Amino acid sequence: MAPKLPPQPPLQHNTTAVADGQSHGHAAPPKGILRWLLTTNHKEIGSLYLIFSLTMFFIGGIFALVVRAELFQPGLQLVEPEFFNQMTTMHGLIMVFAAVMPAFTGLANWMIPLQIGAPDMALPRLNNFSFWLLPVSFTLLLSTLLMPGGGPNFGWTFYAPLSTNFAPPSTTFFILALHIAGISSILGAINIIATILNMRAPGMRLMDMPLFVWTWLITAFLLIAVMPVLAGVITMMLMDINFGTSFFDAAGGGDPVLFQHLFWFFGHPEVYIMILPAFGIVSAIIPTFARKPLFGYASMVYATAAIALLSFLVWAHHMFIVGLPLVAELFFMYSTMLIAVPTGVKVFNWVTTLFRGSISFESPMLFALAFVVLFTIGGFSGLMLAIAPADFQYHDTYFVVAHFHYVLVPGAIFAIMAGVYYWLPKWTGHYPNEKLAQWHFWFSIIGVNLTFFPMHFAGLAGMPRRIPDYALQFADFNLLSSIGAFFFGASQLLFVLGVILCVRGGKKAPAKAWEGAEDLEWTVPSPAPLHTFETPPVFHRTSH
Amino acid sequence: MWSVVKSVLAALLGVQSNQKREEDFSSGRPAAYLVTGMVITLLFVLMLIFLAMFAAR
């Protein structure tokens, strides 16, 4: 497909003095592939991230469909359990590290400089480097599937000792790939923090920033805090596998449970890394289409910070059945239940923003509203999972699968799609085809619920996660889920079609593409020229 | 001092008024908020631990 190329910059600049230190590029950019390899422009890199993420979304989706096809009915029909395990693992890893996270980074690259009135990211060359690490990392990761012994087959949570003493030989490459992806995220986070803290338009204080910028700032701090922990864990794994240490091996005085503590110390904040920017996107879209300022802007910022802080105190709720002592169970149960409070504040704020607004239902708004409803349903099942005694029944069943897919698919992914539909006019200068987008929306809604809602029942009825075959009483739920999954997968082709059509042409969009949109990005022309805000805009405090 | 503590507590719950926030952000002492935030977080964790230990008896 033709990637979105921002129009070549007209070679006339009102400022001759190029920002020193970042004198990268107002000379004519290199042509062809080199242009994309060497680009340091935040918009081009943002597009690269988004295209990469979309590609990976489909690859991860195909893996999910292999899983769903095998689970279509009882018995082993299509794949061997060994390959099934590789598919569930790869689906998880790809979706988390290669689809959702890069999509948010792509949106951040595109939108943060535009929203804070900066000419580019603070560290453009680092930005280029951190993107190009991703294809390297995930080519390596995907290639493990072709290695002798197969790819990683121990679940995306890679619990030791299954992932150390009992792992396929390709695990070393898996670790390497994850290291590279981690470095990429870390560099991206450094860049985003540096940009937000130092490059804001004169007069824009932290509390004047749009919520997308705020949530990303907090997300970037979370990344800085936990990606090194992930790096540490996989380094310990590497040492256990190759250098004879025993961090996670009881035989040498280690402890397999330690792995889980370390992993989830990274893993739980990671969950919020995947949802906080989504909160930011939704908090931009709902006020726009309700034509009313966001209710409780300050509360939103503070609730985001509170969620981020609490995310470091709840990790062991993923481990209620590993045999924690009673006191620990109680501590983590209480702290987990408390997270419901700031999360609830956010939902209440969105709903109150709608109250007495003037609401229209363009495709970005539809996805944002679906986000609020379905994410909240995911939040409810999360609250149920927080009740430690009940978790003894829920843990590692399809109930958990239903829960986190509700939070991540109609949560994170719907928010990303809402953001894409919202900002496409700014990126391409054209409105996306509204009819197509509406079809995409309704098909996605049906697909998502058909896929994931029956999983609640399958889990409660007793179906464990990550099994390639199941007892007969789970057959109907799985049948529905599989049908829903294929339906959902197919309907995402409409999304690709919509994006391609929008890049190619469509109804022309003005600078302020949506009536109620307020932030700085809507002051630059649509499509946004390659270089914007070379002279910092004057920021006027609006309503928040 | 009390107003700093109040702001941080409000942040913990995610409830803050715009006016109060304006005051906080114009007072220009981010370090005070940071330190208070950390102390309160620590107190909060300790409180939860004691609550859990008390409940476990």
Add this chain to the structure above:
Amino acid sequence: MRSRWWLMAVSLAASGSQAQTNGWNMPVGVTDVSSDIYGLHMTIFWICVVIGLVVFGAMFYSLFRYRHSKGAKAAHFHEHTSVEVLWTAIPILILVGMAVPATATLKNMYDSSDAELDVMITGQQWRWRYEYLGEDVAFTSNMSTPRTQISGEETRGEHYLLEVDEPLVLPINRKVRFLMTSDDVIHSWWVPDLAVKQDTIPGFINENWVKINEPGIYRGQCAELCGIDHGFMPVVVRAVEEEEFDSWLAERKEAAEQEAMGVDREWAMDELVERGESVYQSICSSCHQAEGQGSPPAFPALANNEQLINDVDWHLDKVVNGVSGAAMPAFRSTLNPVEIAAVVTYTRNAWGNDTGDVVQPSAVAELIAQ
């Protein structure tokens, strides 16, 4: 058949009858703890439903009432501190109300004192081993669903994938303490009706307990991903009346003694091969495959394996002591000498490995005991 079941579930839901054991809600189970957990589950569920109705009600009302297309004019308020405090305080109160019964249940679940029977549960790739501590009764429990049903060559039975050769037998009305550990990776022993789910961790011991109220057969599965056959590692518990349990246990003790005596006599090759085939199919075939073809590189082939054919001592050593750092467990303590001798004799004479070797149980016993 299945669609009829589905219809039934839907009609049950429609008629508003309480979802209990109809297969789409958490089972109430047969222990006090499991019904407590069911109660917590339903309470928090209904709380969520009510909150959901209020929030989504307000949301859809706003969406409908304040449509731009109907000419709604937007108001401009954007904060209201007392409302915000209210909707922070109410959830906190609800959560506290939920935490109190949850804490009580959890404390009960953690109190395994005064148990009348101790059972050690050991997870192994991919079977469970049960030991009645202090009773000299121990056995391994394997899935008994034939591979032909999984591949679809044979019609699937009622308890497809949830049936085992030897269920764990437990008495009702007695507190049974479980000690759980694993020989290889982390597994998780789960029976929904008993509300017991606990990870088994290699090198460490976990505890849980159960006191079953009703006799019956309760089925569950391994809940923690543990490798290829994670999905084929069912748990079956047969709960029986106390007297029946006592006589069952006495019977098993006697059988174990009988088996121990069998070690000393000379076994004929046919006998060993016959016994060995059944041991092979239940224990070995999940990795080394039914025809000994294995699935390299993780699981080497046994058929036409040069090293195995040429070196009986090596072969025996691997079965008895396992292979460190690989999936092959040490069967020294999980199989008795008769079974080890039988399975080694069988593999040395099956699928074209016609070595003619006969390994006697007495030799194995000697090797193990020295």
Add this chain to the structure above:
Amino acid sequence: MDSQEQARVGVRRTVIRTIAALIGMFGFAFALVPLYDVFCSITGINGKVDATAKSVVHEEVDESRYINVQFITRGSPGLPWQMSVEMRQMSVHPGQMAEVDFTFTNNSHSESWGRAVPSVSPSNATLHLRKISCFCFQEQQLQANERLTIPLVFQLARDLPDDINTITLVYTLYPVEREIQSITLNNALNSSSNKDSQNDSKNSSKNNKAAGEAI
């Protein structure tokens, strides 16, 4: 221009600070390993027992209650040893010292090293269990076909919580891969391993460091 210069300095400062935070967090991840062990031994979670000898505390024996102490021994793949215990359970009073013999047998025709990894259940009993002498403090070496009997000497603290009436001690044997050392050293080890726990732990701490806790 001024503001751009300012931004440049700011970016540099931010980058330096974030990188410092990154390095700190990476170090923190590794620091969590020993911290976890410390945390476990303070709180007694996870049934991990301190791998050092405790000294006897002379306290009044609580004769009003009996604690049932169970012993379980387990083997593991790759180590052709048999481990057995003199009795599978015993009753002791809190405060009372007790001794039980464990026997290790090497069934193979070559010498090898092994380690018995201890675990205690319920985990909150861990804090109240004092091991005065234990084979689990160090690795063991057995000659071909050697049989070795080593006692476990322990004491349950008087302040053992009332709701605990059964304690299970589980020992899992694991192979230790190392080069077989000279006969003299291991003879010394074996002979000392019986009673003199002080000497023992000194010897073993070196061994432990070498193979196990290479952090």
